[in-house]
Amino acid sequence: MKRYYKKSMWAIAAVVLLGASACTKNFEVYNQDNTGINPDDLKGDYNDLGALMTAQRSIINFSGGGDPNSYQLQQNLNADCYSGYFMSPTPFNGGQNNLSYSLMNGWNGEPFKVGMLNIMGSVNRLRNTNVNEEFPAVWAVAQIVKVTGISRVTDIYGPIPYSKVGTSKTxxxxxSQEDIYKSFFLELDTATANLRNQINGVTPALPFAFSRFDLVYDGDFTRWLQYANSLRLRLAMHIVKAAPELAKEQAEKALDPANGGVITTNDGAMRVKVSGSGFSNPLVFIATNWADIRIGASIVSYMNGYQDPRMSRYFDRSTDTTFPVRYQGIRIGSVGGSVTKNDYVTYSNLNVSGATPSFTLTTPVQIMTAAEVYFLRAEAALRGWANAGGSVQTLYEQGINVSMQQWGVNAGTYITDNTRVPEAFTDPKNSANNAPSPSAVTVRWDDAATQAVKMERIITQKWIAMFPEGQEAWTEYRRTGYPKLFPVVNNFSGGVISSTTQIRRLPFTQNEYQTNAAEVQQAITLLKGPDNGATRLWWDVAE
Known part of the structure; x- marks a missing residue:
């Protein structure tokens, strides 16, 4: 038992640290070793676990012991920009790259590697230590972390290996994505039941302080239960067009108060702490140390147009001396050709300067906010589902208010404003990038509006409140068509990806074509479309 206890504690630490899902560049090919863990690393005394945790932080995307370039390819140079939140001032590959729909094989594989090697591999290793039977509440956290991380991977590619990972070395x-989502809900059933048993004393108390290994909720299983229910609600809403009855069933289960509740306050948000010397928030690292990312035109258009009081907490003003100081975004796909990094690096950055910056190298990595959950509940109420816990308007306005509280600003008359709309985009360096206002939607709720306008209001405000978490924002844009985003300026997809519909997914990885070719061909059959950036995922149903 002593030897098992040491092993399980190390594995717990490894899995819980995966909440932000990340990767290191020094990995074995996952088809050959889907854990990436050396059994010798599991040896040692309990008192050495802190050192082992530090040594293993290279498997998450915090800079320092890890590799910020992994996060850059995993999310920042795709979903973060496709969501309308960001754009790079750096003309990678002369501007012909994923941000102008010239999808690069060397970039497209990082989310897959992260999911297969680091998330699935570590969770499988944890299961092999028998934690699922000895400490079911700890296993519940591992399952929730896995569903969190892998849901993001399938929402990038569609079909991925899931049920068979760990069963073969070849x-x-x-x-199919449909089967993966159904597995998510079953895993959340098990996880939430085990958490309720732990919370209610049905399962004995743990013989160790789980808080030592929990970078999210400091060992608070009630918070993990609320997050799991909120995650179920998020995933249910993803599939509302593809499987409406299942979506309704799962959403109502998530919202049923008897099941433990959802996130309602900002201290319940899912954020992974940056802990330990030498480790950094990867988005902030890329923005400050490399200056490879700046704010996107779409988010500035909406927030400037609405005179949103969160702007000063989200962004810094431009530092360019050739035009007046202001919040200035970069339009996606506009950097390349003769453009240099110096042309656009002076546009608005994250709020990283001043006496009280919102973003520092130790800012926790945000996965889900309380505001997002209120907007999910507002949509559930709009659809007439049970257990939403309020009217559409009440939940919509609560979502806005709790986001304002999160960022420490006064909402003022923001919620009651029915005149301001997103502003047109002007690029002071190149007028060819200018664009008219993307939308006429205002902020104030109107029960007499059409269902489409109501949905646009909910999703637009949810999108603003989820900043800077671009992966979920991109998913919601693809699912709903909202908010209305500026299209790419230069589309180098050769006519494959529509500038109007915009990019829907990333292609499968070249490594998979080389090492798992037959299964990739089967995956393309499951995808029901060609393996390119225009093919819609299972839940991405065209209207």
Whole structure:
């Protein structure tokens, strides 16, 4: 038991640290070793676990012991920009890259590697230590972390290996996205039941302080239960067009108060702490140390147009001396050709300067906010689902208010404003990038509006409140079409990806084509479309 206890504690630490999902560049090919863990690393005394945790932080995308370039390719140079939140001032590959729809093989594989090697591999290793039977509440956290991380991977590619990962060292079968989502809900059933048993004293108290290994909720299983229910609600809403009855069933289960509740306050938000010497928030690292990312035109258009009081907490003003100081975004796909980094690096950055910056190298990595959950509940109420816990308007306005509280600003008359709209975009360096206002939607709720306008209001305000978490924002844009985003200026997809519909997914990885070719071909069949950036995912139903 002593030897098992040491092993399980190390594995717990490894899995809980995966909340932000990340990768290191020094990995074994996952088809050959889907854990990436050396069994010798599991040896040692309990008192050495802190050192082991530090040594293993290279498997998450915090800079220092990890590799910020992983996060840059995993999310920042795709979903963060496709969501309308960001754009790079750096003309990678002369501007012909993923941000102008010239999808680069060397970039497209990072989310897959993260999911297969670091998330699935570590969770499988944890299960092999028998934690699921000895400490079911700890296993519940591992399951929730896995669903969190892998849901983001399938929402990038569609079909991915899931049920068969860990069963072979050669070929690994892909699952359809529909089957993966159904597995998510079953895993959340098990996880939430185990958490309720732990909370209610049905399961004995843990013989160790789980808080030592929990970078999210400091060992608070009630918070993990609320997050799990909120995650179920998020995933249910993803599939509302593809599987409306299942979506309704799962959303109502998530919202049923008897199941433990959802996140309602900002201290319940899912954020992974940056802990330990030498580790950094990867988005802030890329923005400050490399200056490879700046604010996107779409988010500035909306927030400037609405005179949103969160702007000063989200962004810094431009530092360019050739035009008046202001909040200035970069339009996606506009950097390349003769453009240099110096042309756009002076546009608005994250709020990283001043006496009280919102973003520092130790800012926790945000996965889900309380505001997002209120907007999910508002949409559930709009759809007439049970257990939403309020009217559409009340939940919509609570979402805005709790976001304002999160950022420490006064909402003022923001919620009651029915005249301001997103502003047109002007690029002071190149008028060819200018664009008219993307939308006429205002902030104030109107029960007499059409269902489409009501949905646009909910999703637009949710999108503003989720900043800077671009992965979920991109998913919601693809699912709903909202908010209305500026299209790419230069589309180098060769006519494959529509500038109007915008990019829908990333292609499968070249490594998979080389090492798992037969299963990739089957995955393309499951995808029901060509393996390119224009093919819609299972839940991405065109209207």
């Amino acid at each position: 070929s690994i079968a892909y699952d």
